[in-house]
Amino acid sequence: MNKSTKDYDDLLSEFLEFKEEKLELDLTRGKxxxxxxDLSNCLDGILDGNFQLRNGADxxxxxxxxxxxxxxxLxxxxxGSRPKNTMVGGNSSLNLMYHFVASKVKTWGEGSKFICLTPGYDRHFTICExxxxxxxxxxxxxxxxDMEKIEKEVRADQSIKGIWCVPKYSNPTGHTYSDEVVKRIAALPKIAADDFFVFxxxxxxxxxxxxxxxxxxxxSRATENQGTSDSGLVFASTSKITFAGAGISFLSTGEKTLSDFEKYLSMQMIGFDKVNQLRHVKLLKNLEETKKLMAKHQKVLKPKFxxxxxxxxxxxxxxxxxxxxLPKGGYFISLDTLPGLAKRTVQLAxxxxxxxxxxxxxxxxxxxxNDSNIRIAPSYPQLEELxxxxxxxxxxxxxxxxxxDNREG
Ligand SMILES: Cc1ncc(COP(=O)(O)O)c(C=O)c1O
Structure with a gap:
């Protein structure tokens, strides 16, 4: 008999057999x-006592x-931006996103809104909440x-101050935005509120x-072409390139926005960890070398996906x-059950x-x-556990x- 046509009793005994195994498995976060x-272990000691920057600073x-x-x-x-438009932060790009929102929330005022693309990254939503x-x-x-819908919303509602986008290998669906969508998002600030930002x-x-x-x-090029660089905030980090807990993060934007953010940050710190930045430059060197390291990650990750x-x-x-x-990259597989099954599935698991x-x-x-979306993160478990x-x-x-079916039948 095909598994899909198994009746309730068969599935229940399969469930109980699994229960006897007393499993402890985790498919939650994309770690x-x-x-x-281990691929980046040489970060440890890579400076070999040399802390001097190219410009002579310590x-x-x-x-x-x-x-x-x-x-x-780097x-x-x-x-895909310019060094003068790019800053380097600590080990978390999410931290930069949080602080950017914090730096604007007072001026945005009561009743501000963000567009959230769904399914999406839960921690973006937590910042809004x-x-x-x-x-x-x-x-x-x-x-x-759906750009038509977004354009209509931001044109009509000046209280919309931002949109969260994960444009490549989106978390969790793994989809990548088309060229046309990217260009239309870069043009959004021209029809949205003056203090609207694309994250x-x-x-x-x-x-x-x-x-x-x-x-x-x-x-970045698309916003330059549209004259909207100061409203576009491009983030990334080395969390899933080197060490997730000890990497560096990046933000690229227009010069005015970068300078305003610098002023905001300088109230809470004098600078991020520059020793770690130097270590990362020594290891990653440039985009080409970074891609070589990513090819090694690919070898580990692809069999898991x-x-x-x-x-x-x-x-x-x-x-x-x-x-x-069926993602071609990123860290997740997004699964949709028939409506109404996701919560119960997660509980049973x-x-x-x-x-x-x-x-x-x-x-x-x-x-x-619809109670149907479940995010699967295959990166951390070993193959057999997975x-x-x-x-x-x-x-x-x-x-x-x-x-x-039993309830309905
Ligand atoms: C879309 C997205 N943004 C940001 C992060 C976190 O990045 P960071 O470690 O740089 O804070 C994650 C981690 O899963 C993510 O999926």
């Missing part, structure tokens, strides 16, 4: 695995809030968001899983209870010791209107469907 972190001392010049060059090359910014959900399609979170800029990678149109996709196909391929994305990102987390306020975890997930989806 690099230890093998990936990386160990105070100063230079926008970052060391050689790291600004960031600009990775982001924390600052009391309302979130307007707009669905993502395979080539990016272009290019977290997966060099994170390809295949040699025929997705090509993303250069957003392939295994998840093959296991899903094997387990659910004929069942029509779920569909999932937890009972078996398999932790999944909470259902709904990929939507503002944690509310998935196979087991995805098998459990498949059983839980089928069981959730069988339970719902």
């Amino acid at each position: 690099p695995s230890p093998e990936q972190l 990386a160990r001392n105070y100063g230079g809030i926008l970052g060391i010049p050689e790291a600004r060059e 960031g600009a090359e990775i982001l 924390y600052f009391g910014i309302s979130m307007l959900s707009i669905p993502l399609t395979n080539s990016g968001p 272009w979170d290019n977290a997966y800029v060099v994170h390809d899983l295949q040699s025929n990678e997705d090509k993303l149109y250069n957003f 392939d295994l998840v996709l093959a296991t899903l196909e094997n387990k659910l391929g004929n069942s029509k209870v779920a569909q999932w994305t 937890l009972e078996l010791g398999v932790r999944l990102t909470p259902a709904g987390a990929t939507f503002p306020y944690g509310k998935d209107p 196979r087991k975890a995805v098998n459990v997930l498949g059983t839980c989806i089928l069981l959730a469907k069988a339970e719902s």
